[in-house]
Amino acid sequence: MKVVLGRDVRTFFTNFYGVGFRTLVVVLETVIFAFILSNAVPPGAVGRLTYLQFFALGSLVVSIFWASYNIGRDVYWDRESGYLNYLMSLPISRSEIIAGRSLGGSFRGILTALPLYVLAAILVPTTALNILESLGVLFVFALGLCGLGIMVSLSVREETRARLLNTFLSLVLIRSSTAIYPVVAMPVWLQVGARLNPVTYASDSIRSVTVYSQGSSVPVLDITIVLIFAALAGTIGSWLFSKMIEGGPTE
Amino acid sequence: MSRRLFTHSMLVIAKRDFYAHFRSPSTTLFLFIYFITGAAFWAVSLGRLVVVPSYFQFLIVGLTVLGIYNTSFNYMNVVSTEVRRGYMKYLLALPFNRGGLTVGRVLAGAAQGMAFVAILLAFAVAMMGLPSPLGTLIILGTIVALSICLSSLGLAIATHFRPEMIDPMSDIVGLALIFTSTLYYPPNLMPEPMRIISVGNVLSAGANLMRAGFGLQQASLQDATSLLIWSLVFGVLSIQGYYRQLKELG
Numbered sequence: 378m379k380v381v382l383g384r385d386v387r388t389f390f391t392n393f394y395g396v397g398f399r400t401l402v403v404v405l406e407t408v409i410f411a412f413i414l415s416n417a418v419p420p421g422a423v424g425r426l427t428y429l430q431f432f433a434l435g436s437l438v439v440s441i442f443w444a445s446y447n448i449g450r451d452v453y454w455d456r457e458s459g460y461l462n463y464l465m466s467l468p469i470s471r472s473e474i475i476a477g478r479s480l481g482g483s484f485r486g487i488l489t490a491l492p493l494y495v496l497a498a499i500l501v502p503t504t505a506l507n508i509l510e511s512l513g514v515l516f517v518f519a520l521g522l523c524g525l526g527i528m529v530s531l532s533v534r535e536e537t538r539a540r541l542l543n544t545f546l547s548l549v550l551i552r553s554s555t556a557i558y559p560v561v562a563m564p565v566w567l568q569v570g571a572r573l574n575p576v577t578y579a580s581d582s583i584r585s586v587t588v589y590s591q592g593s594s595v596p597v598l599d600i601t602i603v604l605i606f607a608a609l610a611g612t613i614g615s616w617l618f619s620k621m622i623e624g625g626p627t628e
Numbered sequence: 629m630s631r632r633l634f635t636h637s638m639l640v641i642a643k644r645d646f647y648a649h650f651r652s653p654s655t656t657l658f659l660f661i662y663f664i665t666g667a668a669f670w671a672v673s674l675g676r677l678v679v680v681p682s683y684f685q686f687l688i689v690g691l692t693v694l695g696i697y698n699t700s701f702n703y704m705n706v707v708s709t710e711v712r713r714g715y716m717k718y719l720l721a722l723p724f725n726r727g728g729l730t731v732g733r734v735l736a737g738a739a740q741g742m743a744f745v746a747i748l749l750a751f752a753v754a755m756m757g758l759p760s761p762l763g764t765l766i767i768l769g770t771i772v773a774l775s776i777c778l779s780s781l782g783l784a785i786a787t788h789f790r791p792e793m794i795d796p797m798s799d800i801v802g803l804a805l806i807f808t809s810t811l812y813y814p815p816n817l818m819p820e821p822m823r824i825i826s827v828g829n830v831l832s833a834g835a836n837l838m839r840a841g842f843g844l845q846q847a848s849l850q851d852a853t854s855l856l857i858w859s860l861v862f863g864v865l866s867i868q869g870y871y872r873q874l875k876e877l878g
Contacts, residue, residue, distance in 0.1 A: 417678045
């Protein structure tokens with residue numbers, strides 16, 4: 378499992394320029410886009426936070442989303458290139474391969490988000506314990522995203538279709554969630570969509586956990602939904618992955 | 629004869645690149661999805677959150693200009709791939725005039741931007757209503773000038789830098805252009821130094837003129853001048869760079 382996990386993290390960061398550029402874009406979105414718009418968002422519109430703080434914490438979820446969800450694309454490519462055949466010829470059990478891929482996707486998501494964590498910690502002063510707890514929530518969410526990414530990529534046979542479906546789902550899930558704007562700003566039809574969107578619960582729980590102080594309430598519902606999402610998506614993704622291994626990578 | 633060959637070469641290469649671009653429906657669809665989700669979710673929600681008058685309309689125009697940027701500026705990827713793979717020498721083997729070939733490349737990038745923005749513009753009109761006849765002229769003129777300007781800028785980068793520097797340079801120029809422009813936020817919200825930079829930004833000029841076309845703000849001569857000057861500068865740089873590349877190949 379460690380071998381599969383290590384390879385996934387390494388191959389992701391081999392494209393250092395791509396990862397660095399995406400991180401730079403998210404940082405610029407926070408320090409320029411959100412900073413400027415923060416002046417035009419009335420106080421109290423995003424709860425106790427300013428829009429800049431709200432955006433900085435939401436961008437962590439966005440960053441993790443891109444890094445972890447893309448594990449599905451990697452699994453797809455491995456199937457196409459025959460790398461899965463090679464993995465299966467190694468003395469590694471199938472369940473270890475599946476768990477390794479999901480953990481690899483989650484770890485690389487967390488590693489990608491670390492620079493943004495530093496920025497968020499500067500903008501939203503909090504305790505080390507809160508940061509650790511929010512990292513835990515993000516890790517669980519990233520596990521679910523890996524399952525979702527694998528599920529989507531393996532449900533489609535043609536590469537162009539898989540890429541388009543992934544793009545569409547990513548954009549819809551991120552933009553119809555509370556990662557970038559609060560639910561109160563959305564029109565009613567979008568609020569309904571946001572309530573069905575796991576990214577919303579991950580974003581809300583990260584914000585609540587990060588600014589948690591004694592006396593404030595623990596976001597039990599949000600965290601429970603993130604856990605359910607991770608369990609469901611992870612299980613279905615792993616089941617599909619294992620079914621594909623059984624059927625042979627080229628089928 | 630020479631003028632006819634110039635025009636023929638220009639049209640053939642522009643047509644070839646134009647069709648090649650739209651032969652890949654995935655790219656077009658990706659850009660379209662990006663725009664639609666941006667408009668339907670992002671602009672709608674931020675429009676209700678931000679206390680800037682008509683911010684939804686403001687952002688829709690900004691996203692339309694971003695669509696032109698994504699197609700016309702990124703046309704440079706076609707040219708930079710050709711430079712890297714040495715494919716350009718095959719183009720030289722064709723019975724084409726070099727000047728026509730060069731101008732054809734600029735026009736192809738611009739045509740892609742214009743064709744793609746037609747879809748976005750239809751959406752913007754559906755959201756904001758039909759502009760006045762003068763506004764329509766301003767919008768169409770801006771789209772043509774901005775497409776040529778951004779396509780030339782992309783081509784200038786693709787032909788003036790070493791292959792390994794093309795991607796980082798285009799990314800840096802792109803980020804600088806987008807984040808210091810008025811695509812997402814009006815100038816009165818920007819900090820002072822950024823406001824000054826945004827005045828000379830070609831994306832700001834394009835977005836401001838298009839907003840003026842839709843009646844969201846006053847048309848400004850400064851924006852029109854800025855767009856024209858940048859178009860000329862980038863046009864000359866791109867033609868010079870591409871011509872030099874062709875000359876180096878023999």
